[in-house]
Amino acid sequence: MTAADPLAVLRPDAPPAEAESHAESRMRLATAAGPPRVPMRRVLLTCALVLAVETVVLLATERSLHDVLLPGYLILMVAFGLVFCLGAVTVAGFAAGAAAAGLVVLEPDALLPLLGGAALLALGCGVAPGWARVEAWQAAHSRPLTAEEEAAVAQRALSVDRSRAWSRGVRLRNYWRSDRVLAAFLVLAFHPLLAAFSLWFIDWMQRR
């Protein structure tokens, strides 16, 4: 008997053999891929090194603190934004958002471009295979009581061999999740928005 399609919905009247095959296929599928493992220690060390070099160079050229901090925040934002988007590491979104907030404090006019960048990055999260892998892993390791549909989408995403899928044309529907995009945008945009609001509020209170 050929292996059951793990992505298909099991018929209610399926015979036991088919149900068993289906269950095995799903288990195999779910356990085949783990979540992407990003070497965070290496990322942190690299960032620290780049920041240190950048700080030393700029201070040596007698730049202001503003000029030193600005590229620093930018480096952090880009690095952790990429880790968040490609590696599906939630805490990296926290760091990227915090760096973006630092940029807003330094350059309040940068808010809109930053929000645009956050939106682009969030769109990236919508199609990034890493997120689908984490979701599939999560679905396989947790009883999908509240999110059967999420698990189903995640499982579907895993079914496609990635290299072939991409070479045949991006099958966005296998990876895309609108709710993921919105959630990622909120995580990335929250800090700069909060910083901008705080600056506006303080200014408004003082001007009253």
Add this chain to the structure above:
Amino acid sequence: MSAEAGHGAPGRRLTRPGDPSPGRAQLDGAGADHPGVTVSAPRGATPGPASRRAGGRHAAPERLGTVLVEQGVLTEAQLAEALAQHERVGAPLGSVVLARGWVTRRELYVGLAAVWGADLAFVDPVDVDEELARRFPAAMLARETWVPLRVEEDGDGLPQVVVATAGRPSAHIAEVVVQRTGIPRVRQVVTTDWDVQRALRTVWRDELVHDAVSALAERRPDESASTVFVWPQVAGAIALLVATVTGLVLDPSLTMLVLVATVNVAVALAVGAKALISTVGTAWETVEQVTAAEVAALADAELPVYTILVPVYKEAGIVGLLMRNLADLDWPREKLEILLLLEEDDPETLAAALAAAPPDIVRIVVVPHSLPKTKPRACNVGLAFARGEYVVIYDAEDRPDADQLKKSLIAFRKGGDDLVCVQAALNYFNARENLLTRMFTLEYSSWFDYTLAGLDKLRLPIPLGGTSNHFRTDMLRDLGGWDPYNVTEDADLGIRASARGHRVAVVNSTTYEEANMAVGNWIRQRSRWIKGYMQTVLVHTRHPWRLLRSVGPRQTAGFALLIGGTPLMFLAAPWLYAMLAVELLWPGALTPALPGWLVQVSLANLLLGNGVIIYLSLLAGFKRRTYGLVPFALLSPLYWLLHSVASYKALWQLVVNPFYWEKTDHGLSSHVQVEDVPSMDDGPATVRPAPAQATATTPVARDVVRLMAPHAVPAPSPAPGTSPEDRA
């Protein structure tokens, strides 16, 4: 169900006469060659065990099986299957046939009595001599499943003590009886474990209740919330109040500055600590403490008996659902003991439980009425009857992950000897039912998925969640069980365990609960939780230096900021909002009372605090990929204002009614109002449960049956190979 050692499986210790702690029932007839059950022992002497008959590894189970077949209660095919299962899972044969519903408890014990060569008696509690009973502690009897019945004269006119045991008659029991009564002759008759339990509940009722309510308060009064405020705390509060009033009279500005600054610092530290701890937890969101491969590698034969305590009060509607939820657990039924803890004044739930006709692995324990009527009190009673090596608490509506018991077992094995408890994550199955359930789910996800994980990684004290805390039973007993006076007994126990040098860890398994979906119900529940946190802080700060010495400064700070800071944040929030409102409506109105910078700091604190709360809620949806909930995180400040309402109610109750248990209504969700609730026997399980027709336990048979007096019980058939003289 009594299921314990003595089954002859590899790696398991045989319990034999003379063993120091044989106390639990053996349901496979092991030791059937015991010479007799009337034991004459000189004072303090221990009768030696008889030599074990060489009959192969499974001689005893096979003998019990033969007896059951001879008695016509088991077929040959069933016996063969049961023996195979006994071999596979390492559970006593009696447990196997009981779990499959092939025999009733009474039939099994008739067979066991025959194998053991002992008389069988069905114990009526009125037959127990109360004066004799007082010589034996209930906790010991509950653990060892036997009770003393009376003193009678034997054939020679000499006094002898009659005891009824649900296990094999043993020299250990005889020795205990001799030690406590001074009467050297002991006659041991066999009875069912239910009879023992009923006798204990009836005759030892006062002692059981007393132990459940007062044991901790008597043994370690400093660790009990039975005294709400100790005098140094009262004196400190009065001194603070007097100083504040005096300060307001003498120098209002300075006093307000000190007060507001103190509150701000405390709130900032509490929020900061929560953010830090949760962020640390976030970094481990895809780390598994126990992997699926480790679970798969577990053999059923090496699994211990696990006890599940399910305290239920006025929840008749969801008792049936409990059976379905627990049916999914991947654990051999023969090694599972489920104690359904019902209250004496709740006949509706008792009737519903009986009507659900739970299988034999479920025991209904009716907890005698007493005050305070709290869940921990019921759990303490359950703990007295628990026979598992590990014990876990579930609520009736809980849906634990199927592999949770196995993961917890592995976590215990990996965690070291000081690991007393493993906490599984809680989450909600009705997250999308309404706005409140969404907010509640976000909060719970943040707490259990990130905050507790952060506490675990930072090795800080972990306040346990309401259910799904798995304990080593013996260590839990050593800790004194739950504090019945603390309305968040779980959080208190986690802190108490840390203070006593034990450790609590988290495990990557989830129990799904029902999120509170009504505001009033939510406030009741939350006010109890916050009141419990306040109680816990009051208890564990009675001796701050002792706490500091025992757990260290980092852990003390973590405890103070998380457990103490949480109610403080909620209590302070309305005042900070009030300052914001005043400043917005009447700019500068606060300046005469407070320095401008402090007003700015307070508003910034409020803004940042809310920012942190929103952000943690934003992240909360990520671990479980419930992105749909994430936008609702923006409403967290409103949700946290509800906490403030609950916290003031909690504060009021702490003073006027500290032990009152605000009951949370369960079963309101449409997710738990199912039309057809299958029994445990229908659920998927590693070990296929009993066929429906074999679930012989009916409500009548279970609890309404009139127990027979010993003399009215027909003598069992002689055990094969046992001479009449051997049977007393």
